[in-house]
Amino acid sequence: MRFLSYTKRVLPCGARVVFRRMDSPLVAVNLWVRAGVKDEEPEKNGISHFFEHMVFKGTVHFPGLLLSRRVQALGGTLNAGTSLDTTDFYLVVPREFWKEALALEMELVTQPLFDPEDIEREKMVVIQEIHLDEDDPEERLARLLYERVFSNTPYGLPILGREETVRLFTREDLLRHQERFYHPANMVLAVSGDLQEGELFAFSEELFGSFPAPRELDTPLFPPLPSPERxxxxxxxxxxxxxxxxxxxxxxxxxxxxxxxxxxxxxxxxxxxxxxxxxxxxxxxxxxxxxxxxxxxxxxxxxxxxxxxxxxxxxxxxxxxxxxxxxxxxxxxxxxxxxxxxxxxxxxxxxxxxxxxxxxxxxxxxxxxxxxxxxxxxxxxxxxxxxxxxxxxxxxxxxxxxxxxxxxxxxx
Structure with missing residues (x-):
């Protein structure tokens, strides 16, 4: 496996950092969180995906459009994704801006504004996504299949949520989701690029140290899988x-x-x-x-x-x-x-x-x-x-x- 050499380290705060050194002018910073549909209560279905949407609406130091302008100033590409198991955020930048990129990505998940007016506007964006999926036969086919095969488990719920759950999301729901899942022990930071390994680990430890101390919160237990039936x-x-x-x-x-x-x-x-x-x-x-x-x-x-x-x-x-x-x-x-x-x-x-x-x-x-x-x-x-x-x-x-x-x- 020498072609894919990498280094993994568990920081004192519990976060895992994985680094692959590559000869490239670009550095990819990818922050993964163990929070997806599997962790959602049925009445809060879609909160992981909605959280992902809302962090891009601005942070304490980069409110509103200043966030996208900051990413552009770094020559970067910023995006995210939500799945049944995870939520992840990635930022790809020229090598010389990797520290700024990592700091910005940490701010995304620790200091989002969650402005109430933005929340109401974004609900309509996500509901439109839900309707588009419902009108796509391939998406609907997969959705029905997962709903039945994974019945009575979170894997049977839609990643986007349902219109009736999305309409009821509040700022308090987002803050609670952040508090429950967005802490170092629940995160993996994966970085690839032409960096010095020691410098990356030291800077990562410094940034993860800025996270608020997590409270003792119940971790959702995954229910028993259904017995397959025709x-x-x-x-x-x-x-x-x-x-x-x-x-x-x-x-x-x-x-x-x-x-x-x-x-x-x-x-x-x-x-x-x-x-x-x-x-x-x-x-x-x-x-x-x-x-x-x-x-x-x-x-x-x-x-x-x-x-x-x-x-x-x-x-x-x-x-x-x-x-x-x-x-x-x-x-x-x-x-x-x-x-x-x-x-x-x-x-x-x-x-x-x-x-x-x-x-x-x-x-x-x-x-x-x-x-x-x-x-x-x-x-x-x-x-x-x-x-x-x-x-x-x-x-x-x-x-x-x-x-x-x-x-x-x-x-x-």
Whole structure:
């Protein structure tokens, strides 16, 4: 793993700092927080995403438009993202401004203004996002799938929240969310660029020391995962073709099966040469598109097959998909198929580490929801994976008697 050498240190305050030295004129500063949808109470669904929006409305030293002007003055790019597990903020700047960038990112999460008028305006922005997602068949398909596969857990809730929850957010809600989750022991700082390691750690420790001391607060416990059961959900949208998905509850990033499921997804449904594409799209021509995904999170994962079709029916397509997974048992992946999947997996990983931002995002996310060391060790053990291993992992999780099927049909 010498190509991805990095240093990780736990500061006295509890924050973890991960650094990758890269020969680049740019430095990426990526701050990760263990706060996402999984940590939200149902009546506060969407607060993590709303918090992310609101910090960009100004801080104590850079109110309003002064924040974006400061970022531009540094020649930087500032953005953020919210997921089921995390919220992260990144700033990419020329190397000479890395200290200013790090200080600014810390101010974003420690001293946001949360102006009440800005809060009311931003509610309408987020509600518009929610409506746009509801009108997008692919977004709605994924939303319905997660809602059913992860039922009765926070993973089944939408990242953006619901209109009725967003409308009720208050400044006090944002301050409480900040107090509960935005403290050093709940953060990972990932930095990539041409810096001196010792200087970065010293400056990071100094900045994290400015955080207010956290109160003793209850950490939300993730509820038990549901027992998979057969579910079929159909709905109608103003679309011109059918959108379908079949999903299966799986282990998450900490599962020993994580990389096996990623390889299985690549063999079965990644690219025109994958098994499902050849059988259903090229030979039988019963789908317009088809692909598989394996999405992994801290507490669970979901293996899914997504497809679209203009003619035919869901039962015929599902039977054909089931047949291909049954066929996997008798015609195990060939050495060529497995090698292709391993190469695609490694290629995607290497591509992510070619830039400072890609490196910081990869290292930061892995160490926030798991451990970089364990995740990377598992990645480099994929060379030991044999064809029969993919057959076994498919048997463990891809059970069509307990899968969730979603279909969006054209109509009024």
């Amino acid at each position: 579910q079929i959900v159909e709905c109608v949208m103003d679309v011109r073709r059918f959108y379908g998905a079949i999903g299966f509850l799986c282990g998450g990033i900490k599962s020993d099966d994580c990389y096996l499921l990623r390889l299985l997804s690549l063999v079965m449904g990644d690219g025109l040469g994958s098994r499902l594409n050849v059988a259903l799209r090229e030979e039988r021509q019963i789908v317009d598109t088809i692909h598989t995904t394996y999405s992994y999170y801290e507490h669970a994962g979901i293996f899914a097959i997504f497809f679209t079709f203009s003619r035919g029916n869901l039962e015929e397509i599902e039977e054909a998909i089931r047949g291909e997974f049954t066929r996997l048992t008798y015609f195990v992946p060939t050495d060529e198929e497995l090698k292709r999947a391993k190469n695609l997996l490694k290629s995607g990983f290497f591509s992510a580490t070619e830039t400072t931002l890609g490196s910081a995002e990869l290292l930061g996310r892995l160490d926030t929801i798991d451990s970089i060391d364990r995740s990377l060790r598992a990645l480099f053990e994929i060379e030991r994976v044999k064809p029969q291993d993919l057959v076994e992992v498919a048997r463990r999780y891809v059970d069509f008697e307990r899968g969730t099927s979603i279909l969006i049909k054209p109509g009024e």
